[in-house]
Amino acid sequence: MSIKIDKKIKLQKLNDGFEISINEITVLRHTIEQPMLYVGYGEEKIDMYRGNFDIKDYVIERTALRYATVEESDDSTLIRFSKYPKGEESLIISIKEEQQRLKLEFDQKDKMINRIWLRAAADQDEKVYGCGEQLSYFNMRGKNFPLWTSEPGVGRNKTTYTTWQADVKDKAGGDYYNTNFPQPTYVSSKKYYCHVETTAYADFDFQNDSFHELQIWDIPKYVLFEAADSFVSLVEKITALFGRQPELPEWTYNGVWLGIQGGTDVVEEKLERALAKGVKVGGVWCQDWQGKRITSFGKRLMWNWRWNPEEYPNLDQKTKEWKEKGIRFLGYINPYVAIEGDLYKTASEKGYLALNEQGEDYLVDFGEFYCGVVDFTNPEAYEWYKEVIKDNLIDFGLDGWMADFGEYLPTDVVLKNGVSAKIMHNAWPAIWAKVNYEAVQESGKLGEVVYFMRAGYTGSQKYCTLLWAGDQSVNWSLDDGLASVIPAALSSGMIGCGLSHSDIGGYTSLHGNKRTKELFMRWAEMGAFTPVMRTHEGNRPDDCFQFDGDEETLEHFARMTNVYVKLAPYTKELVKMNAESGLPVQRPLFMHYEEDEKSYDIQYQYLYGSDLLVAPVYEEKKEKWSVYLPEDEWVHLWTGEEYNGGGVEVDVPLGYPAVFYRKNSVFAKLFKEVSTI
Amino acid sequence: MSIKIDKKIKLQKLNDGFEISINEITVLRHTIEQPMLYVGYGEEKIDMYRGNFDIKDYVIERTALRYATVEESDDSTLIRFSKYPKGEESLIISIKEEQQRLKLEFDQKDKMINRIWLRAAADQDEKVYGCGEQLSYFNMRGKNFPLWTSEPGVGRNKTTYTTWQADVKDKAGGDYYNTNFPQPTYVSSKKYYCHVETTAYADFDFQNDSFHELQIWDIPKYVLFEAADSFVSLVEKITALFGRQPELPEWTYNGVWLGIQGGTDVVEEKLERALAKGVKVGGVWCQDWQGKRITSFGKRLMWNWRWNPEEYPNLDQKTKEWKEKGIRFLGYINPYVAIEGDLYKTASEKGYLALNEQGEDYLVDFGEFYCGVVDFTNPEAYEWYKEVIKDNLIDFGLDGWMADFGEYLPTDVVLKNGVSAKIMHNAWPAIWAKVNYEAVQESGKLGEVVYFMRAGYTGSQKYCTLLWAGDQSVNWSLDDGLASVIPAALSSGMIGCGLSHSDIGGYTSLHGNKRTKELFMRWAEMGAFTPVMRTHEGNRPDDCFQFDGDEETLEHFARMTNVYVKLAPYTKELVKMNAESGLPVQRPLFMHYEEDEKSYDIQYQYLYGSDLLVAPVYEEKKEKWSVYLPEDEWVHLWTGEEYNGGGVEVDVPLGYPAVFYRKNSVFAKLFKEVSTI
Structure with a gap:
């Protein structure tokens, strides 16, 4: 039957x-x-x-x-x-x-x-x-x-x-x-x-x-x-x-989002130096806009989500000045409130925090400081936090932020909706995304404001405007270094999160890992071929080589931001496609070469749209790089040399990652222009 | 009902x-x-x-x-x-x-x-x-x-x-x-x-x-x-x-079994030096009596079980000379035969080896060399290996040996008895013990010859004459250093293996661990209060401080062997008790103090018989040591100070481990004599 x-x-x-x-x-x-x-x-x-x-x-x-x-x-x-x-x-x-x-x-x-x-x-x-x-x-x-x-x-x-x-x-x-x-x-x-x-x-x-x-x-x-x-x-x-992500704001394509910390003057100074060197800048991203603290882990933030005028004097004016230059200001928020801050006080008084079994505010250890968990299952708390985002972030002048965390919901917390925290734990990242989404949407700013998240779950597709690949170690390891962000983008792209990017240079410099100049440069090269370029100083900035660490790096970096900006018309098409049909920006090779059996096991190369193939260099001290090309007519971006597929090896001096375009691409002219940068 | x-x-x-x-x-x-x-x-x-x-x-x-x-x-x-x-x-x-x-x-x-x-x-x-x-x-x-x-x-x-x-x-x-x-x-x-x-x-x-x-x-x-x-x-x-172990041979109580390697002359020289210093020696134990090989792990043995006259010229005579002085010769064997040797050749030809699924001899990787597995489920192979022990070991003049290994039976080996190797794997150590037992028994040498094993399983109680605690790291770690041999003796004692001892100084010096003088001395101190004192050079003798490393150590060591020999009348009683009633020589405190709740959680002290309480120093650079005494009348062995139980702290200079005797012991006089050594 x-x-x-x-x-x-x-x-x-x-x-x-x-x-x-x-x-x-x-x-x-x-x-x-x-x-x-x-x-x-x-x-x-x-x-x-x-x-x-x-x-x-x-x-x-x-x-x-x-x-x-x-x-x-x-x-x-x-x-x-x-x-x-x-x-x-x-x-x-x-x-x-x-x-x-x-x-x-x-x-x-x-x-x-x-x-x-x-x-x-x-x-x-x-x-x-x-x-x-x-x-x-x-x-x-x-x-x-x-x-x-x-x-x-x-x-x-x-x-x-x-x-x-x-x-x-x-x-x-x-x-x-x-x-x-x-x-x-x-x-x-x-x-x-x-x-x-x-x-x-x-x-x-x-x-x-x-x-x-x-x-x-x-x-x-x-x-x-x-x-x-x-x-x-x-x-x-x-x-x-x-669901699908909206398109990225137009200003994104102005250049890199420079991750800088240390107060208005430091930011201004670093920004000016970058601009003077020809770095294309789309935004400055200052995590510590709301203040910072120092722990044994490294530099941490204050976690009371409002402008800290001691740390960032005149920021209210500066954001406007920068905006006029085409440079937006981005900040940081997460779904916890540090016990020292006024937001915690409000939340605690109004009963907006998740509780412990004794009915007290549940305090989570975030590494030498403690926070309350805003209970998003309480509709009032949910609405309140949206207002915090609208008032303290959007209205203040932030055009973007890292919407960090979401993974820490303890399983023994007591929530307003009465559902076990074991069931709510995985739901939390998407709820946190939705809080951000609604705050932006209700401000009429979707497509103008962008927030990026590392935590996700079912629902992030619709509610998270941009992923970032989390906290890589500042090294070359496959599982936690530069290479790891490629499978991260490919896998999330397969289930509908087609916009991803990563901390250029990686983040975590614990246990003897220090970010080298070469790692930073290779990561920046890869970043130019992702929808958003953004740097991070790292958890211990002094242990991390920075974009302005020396002249050579600054020049290399400026060039890569120019590549990114030059590619923008192509990238925008890809981002639009993602918004309209869910086709991710970074794609596995088999997405367009289904017949190619080998393509199914390749996780450290990607198609950037259908017309570019990117094979980032993820090992140190490499002069040549082996690439697998599915059968097609490929042109090596930097030399113009043509290939028909199979295993090839190309020169990869710093600044020239292994990138190929399809000869018949309608963007071939653009790619040729990129090659001359 | x-x-x-x-x-x-x-x-x-x-x-x-x-x-x-x-x-x-x-x-x-x-x-x-x-x-x-x-x-x-x-x-x-x-x-x-x-x-x-x-x-x-x-x-x-x-x-x-x-x-x-x-x-x-x-x-x-x-x-x-x-x-x-x-x-x-x-x-x-x-x-x-x-x-x-x-x-x-x-x-x-x-x-x-x-x-x-x-x-x-x-x-x-x-x-x-x-x-x-x-x-x-x-x-x-x-x-x-x-x-x-x-x-x-x-x-x-x-x-x-x-x-x-x-x-x-x-x-x-x-x-x-x-x-x-x-x-x-x-x-x-x-x-x-x-x-x-x-x-x-x-x-x-x-x-x-x-x-x-x-x-x-x-x-x-x-x-x-x-x-x-x-x-x-x-x-x-x-x-x-x-079942129960037979008593140890009388000659055991003559002194330490000195673990020496390197050939007849080296052994002779080291032995003479030890004797001259007053070290009491019961035996010399030469693992490499059958030859050695060098691997990246360290010094390994040849695994062809017969006297190697190149390595040990005149050994046949020497064993007799030493015996006359009250010093026995001990060797080494295990249940595998290296492919380079004549025993392998015989076993292979006669079909005495375990097979792989293709019906060929199954070769096991023992670390840069390969061996066949004698298939003890084949009665002929079993008898043959007993003859190897009788002819090549006992008849040659060995009065003891390390009967090493037994743990390696691969689970995909094909055995003569048709039983899955997954079922035979755990059985193997006790079968290996039985092979040794019967060889000794059939030679009429039970109680005169002793072999010691690390591997065991149900049945080892009857068939294994002496345990040793295996291959500790040459360090102070709780899980793998000096301390670990105490719970080892206590736990095996609870299930009927009441005779245990350990490599004085430990064995494994990999990964930067080197045996220090202090570790050797503390381990020797503990060894004096176990049924057998035996040293081991370690897997990398050059990385291990030896009993003759300097004069101070040699003197300390000599003194501890004298303590051991002086204690012999008491120890013999304990060993006899173990043979007759299964009461282990080293016992947990609760064995005799059932009412003492604390005693049930003490794993780094032991009762040596009912009348001595031993608390070995298992941390470095200790001048004082805390001991828990169950309620009784205790006398500190070295000072004669009296205690009634509870937590006490005593001085533990090198050579004076924390040992107490029961004031009312019938051996009190003997203990007083020991205290003066």
Whole structure:
């Protein structure tokens, strides 16, 4: 028997089970021997230390639901799952088509269940991408990926000394899967995506040959599968579901956003020096506009979200002056309020903060200082924080900010909406994004004001105007250095966040890592081929080589900002495409070369739009760089040399990263002009 | 209803389950809500690299057997366990009394089961000991303990730099539970033991308040519980079950076994120097009697088990000369044969070696050299290896040897008896012990010849004449240095191996660790209060301070050997007691002070017999040392100062470890004499 749920979705009965396919792709297969569903219950232990989570699970029972009966009703097909023949049903799944998507809804009958393991059918050669922003593995096949927003880790690889030190000193080393932006959504090389609608802890395991096992610590609201005929069409469908980012403000394309700290005079001085050297500047970004503090970690901010006139005298005037020159001012905010500030006082008095079990304000340790957590589940607190953003940021004259954090919601916090913080934890980054989004929208400034976030979750697609790849170490490590931001952009692009960028030069200089001149230069080169160029001084500016560290760097940097500005007409097209159809700005090679098998495993090169191929140099002291080109007519940007695909090696002196354009691009003339900069 | 299985063992029916007790101690409790049994199946991945195992388990199902029916038959009580009411039975347990022990036998009905989790009833305050030789935790409550014989690890603590380096370079860092000698037997502070008869991988989890969860990757042959009125009685019962070690040879008490290498002349010279300085020597122990090789790890041996006359000219004569002086010669053997040697050739030709899946000799990488595994499941190979020991070791004149290794049986080896190597892996150390035991026994030399082992498993109690605590790092670390050998002796003593000792000075000097003079001296001090004193040059002798490193050390060392020899009449009594009743020579404080609550958590002090309390100094640069004394009349060995118990602090200059004797001891006179040495 075969039930056509709609023309794309088909349920085929098997001897002792069934198969469900979309676009002829089998996505679910169930037999008594190989059931698609396991349920059970566990007791988790979750400890947080400064955004780093130690999560252990004791699975007490995990039982296959082998016995399934399929039953058709008016608008859906019901599948009743039991543990044993003719046993009580543990779970009922209703299957239906909704806007060409296969939708699974769950009706929990066995009340003990707090874990499910759903198996999606897989092929041995299949690859999988997405799951939010993944920094170590773009193709996730062969590993499991816990999905829980957290600090991404310092080092992120247990075999590096940096990671070990970070683990021992601060429990902060992380591992390949740690990310600020997880999302229970994967994209298969078989051209379908699967999305699990849940904010519970999840762990997607792609280690098995014949199935992907999706573990969720709750019954999900629903699960979606949708297929497409091409990857371009697939990302369009994904963003039709999750939403899309608006375009970037026009002023972005004026040049780099210079990350500077230290007060009005320092900023003015550094800016003037940069401009005098020919650096194209779109904005100055001053994290410490609201004041700073010094901790053993390095320079930290005050976390009371309003202009600090002691630190930044005349800033109210300066922002106007700079704006007239085409340079916008950007600041910083996050969803916590430091106990020393007036915002904390207000929030505490009005009951806007999340509580501990004793009913007191829950204070979170952010590393030698403490903050309250604004409880966004309290509608009044939510509205209040929007007003803080409108009044203290937008109205003051900020045209952008880093909307930092969102990953730290402790799991033992008591929230106004009464929902467990274990369920709200993953939801927090997207709620935080929405607070920003609405503040900007209600100010009528969407498309004019931009905020950038590292934390994310389902919903960030619509509510976060720009991602940044978080806090890389200032080094060359694959898992936490320059290279890691490439898979980060590619993976988030696959699930609908098509605008990404990173701290030029990286951020974290702990445990002996210091940012070298060469690292800064290579990172700046890559930044010119991303939608936004932005520098960061790092957590310990004195340990980090800066853009104005010497004349040679300043000149190199000025040239790269000129490349960025020259490319702007092309970049704008890409950003527009992302806003309209969800096609990410940075794309994996297979997005446009589906037939090229090799392209599916490339994670340190990207297509910048369809017409540029960028292979950033992510190792030090390299004079030549090996690049893989899919079959096409490619022109090496800097030399004009032509290639037809395959493995090639090109010279990569500083300032000349390996970049190629398609000979037949309508932007070929522009690219030629870039090549002469 | 209450079924009395015998006068000590009682099964009490509950509303929806039952309880089983021995000596009024509830050891098993089962209800529908809190079942005592979970079953399931998993797929393990086991990778070995030089004796270090990476073991992962994917548990596919784990289901409670909630429904139990109790049924009495002629000689036992049957409990039928099912997953659901009136469902098919998955497992039947027969319960009976056998020699006052509660015995559970399993009849597997569901053939898919390859994992069981058995819960023993626990109290919150209960402590647990044993599980073989545990080096980090004597009381195991609060942690889980995988039970799989392996290299113990270099560092054994993920927060130490040594461990991290060992992990990254050689996958060899280990963790708190890694041990050469695991055993699925624990002893509860409630005065019962529980033994699981299996050689499959197991993991005993003592983290829960109300139960201990015993995970076994097979259906065990049986499970035993036995209780006693005192700990002294309990260890007697344990050793009645497992067997006991014979007494040590009389010559042991002549003095230290000097670990020397380098050939006859070097040995002679070092021995003479030691004797001239007044060192009391019972034996010279020359690992390299059969030749050596140099690897990047350090000095390694040739692994072809016969006298190497190039390395040791005249050794056949020398052993006789030394014997006349009261000094015995000890060597080295292990259960592998290096491919370069004639033993390998013989074994290979006769089919005595374990095979790979292609039917070829399985070669194991021991670190830059390869060996065959003598297949002890082949009766001919077993007998042959006994002959090697008789002919090449005993008949040649060896009176003792290190019977090294036993932990490396790869899990993909093909054995003659057809049993999976995953099941034989843990069995191997005790089989290897038995090979040695029978060779010695058949030579009529039990009690005259002694061999010492680091690897062990159930059965080592009877077949291993002496334990040594394995390869400590030459440092002060708690988990892998001097201190770690104390819990090692205490835990193995609890499960019936009452004779233990360690490499004086430790062994492993990798990753920057070098043995200091002070470490050597403190270790020698402790060694004087163990049944055997033996030195080891270490894996890199040049990085290790040696007993003859300078005059001061040699004098200190001589003095400690004199203490050891002077104590011999007392030590011999203890060793005899161990042979007769299984009461270990080194004992936890609670063995004789059951009422003292504090004594249950002390793992770095021990009672040496009932009359000496030894608190070794295991930190460097200590002039004073804090000791806990249970309530009694104690005399500080070196000063004669008297104490009545509680926390005390004493001076501990080098050569004067914190040792106390019971004022009323019948050996008080002897102890006074020792104090004057």
